[in-house]
């Protein structure tokens with residue numbers, strides 16, 4: 001069986017370092033592993049519209065930002081098909097068929113949908129389109145016959161629901177769809193990067209993000225103002241690592257080589273942590289080190305992003321070709337689906 005990746009992001013803002021360590025970095029590694037026959041990376045504008053119907057201009061603007069973030073991170077249009085969700089009419093068609101295989105109660109139980117309804121204060125005003133987005137996400141994944149879906153941990157319930165839909169479809173209409181596997185970042189600290197303020201999640205609405213497109217000065221400013229151990233007042237005090245955002249970020253970003261380069265008096269992160277816990281290591285020193293590490297990670301991304309920003313016409317062409325390729329693939333799957341559902345009325349076979 002062909003090994004195929006499908007994944008994507010809603011264009012609701014620029015992507016941040018939480019997206020990067022949680023999934024983008026993994027996607028680039030998978031892309032470069034040579035283990036995949038086809039790779040589809042989708043800018044999920046239709047999904048972004050499910051709770052931005054009155055602000056299409058925001059979604060339109062952010063398609064550009066996300067495309068630049070993707071290319072900046074090293075997604076390579078020679079290896080990965082980058083495309084825009086709403087240009088593929090097969091996706092809503094597939095969604096319509098899958099809707100008949102899922103109960104309202106099942107979607108209501110989806111933890112991600114539940115959490116988002118709360119977060120967005122929808123209460124009883126949930127748009128139907130928003131409510132159904134786990135079903136359309138199953139359409140996205142299956143239309144490309146994806147075997148692997150590299151996403152952040154928050155998307156786990158979406159993948160479970162997708163797998164259920166695949167099983168149900170195949171049971172009712174015969175083996176047609178491929179069962180996908182989720183691919184999570186292997187480093188635990190990367191799974192859910194907290195915000196700069198120590199809040200559970202880095203999120204645009206909380207204003208606690210470092211964006212991939214931030215300039216070096218703002219990154220430094222943000223890092224120097226990060227939440228640490230509120231009881232670690234003097235450098236000589238013993239410090240606590242529990243819930244200490246600076247150390248969580250180091251867990252996510254740091255490699256031993258960075259110690260050789262920037263902080264040679266320590267061999268690795270364990271030694272730095274031990275010193276902090278013992279007392280005698282100030283927050284400023286740790287933050288300065290974290291800043292060096294993150295700047296080092298972001299510099300090549302920023303450089304590539306700038307290049308593509310200056311060649312925006314080329315990016316448009318990449319997207320146009322990506323949409324064409326993605327469309328052809330989804331159309332093939334749709335033909336199989338119609339055949340399986342016996343709604344291929346005018347196909348002579």
Ligand code: TRP
Nearest residue numbers: 006007008009010044047137140
């Ligand atoms: N739900 C994802 C997000 O919030 C975007 C998305 C839409 C997606 N369809 C997908 C991710 C299919 C993986 C697979 O960003």
